Amino acid sequence: MQVFNTVSALNSFLEENKVVGFRLGLVPTMGALHEGHLALIRQSVEENELTVCSIFVNPIQFNNAEDLEKYPRVMDADIALLKTFPGLVVFAPSSPEMYPQKPLIHFDFGALGQVMEGKFRTGHFNGVAIVVSKLFHMVQPNRAYFGQKDLQQCMVIRRLIEDLSFPIELKICDTIREPDGLALSSRNRRLNPSERQAAPAIYQALSLARDHILSDPQNRAAFFEESEAILKKANFQVEYFQLVDLHSLEEVQVPEAKQTLALCIAGYLGSVRLLDNLIFSLADKKNV
């Protein structure tokens, strides 16, 4: 498998390999790859003749210097994991390659970018939109793959593609979880054993809240009560735990039958920030 560190080397390779009808998939990542990333890559490899997996820890999307510094960087292990995929190349640019100068442009996604992650991580989506736009221009994929795990990011990127007319199909892939429900995340590596043991509380809390909403959607007072107790017991410091409309991300007080809903949560276990979500609608009621 080939690894490219510069845009020009990647582009020469893509030019040489382009044939009529050729489809190119892009899977942007920050490395420290796990099964969640691999599921995206697998889907892209299945659906496209060629896939580019980018690995770049994007400094401008971090609003916390310690989080950026401690973000796991394991390039050799990542490349070893990717070796077996046919039709896959890696694009692993340096910071100066991605940012020869500090970008002046600024993205504002309105309410979509101001709630939840946008509220607690100032400037995060501006940094995401800049790096994703750059990757779209550099790689020029037909399809781009993102995980539902970062739901708000998916919604922001959908608007980025629509508003700037990128000729790219957005593919949103399901969240991959550990058997105990914990969503896979590169940050899980930083959990100590007791935090790791407590971490499934996040998924339990989401599932319980969803079940309460489905069984009695008018009783808002009861939606989060049991879940909050579970999170407290696990020592999870909640930043937000909200029921929102999937498309607008506006908070929902009384869910409606025709709405697609998302329960979104983020917070800290010790010093590690984790986030997760569940998507559902009242029509799922029969499953409870």
Ligand code: AMP
């Ligand atoms: P990251 O390296 O954290 O920037 O993630 C790269 C891509 O992988 C993003 O589109 C994430 O949403 C996606 N991703 C991260 N964790 C998971 C997971 N557990 N299941 C599915 N996709 C994921």
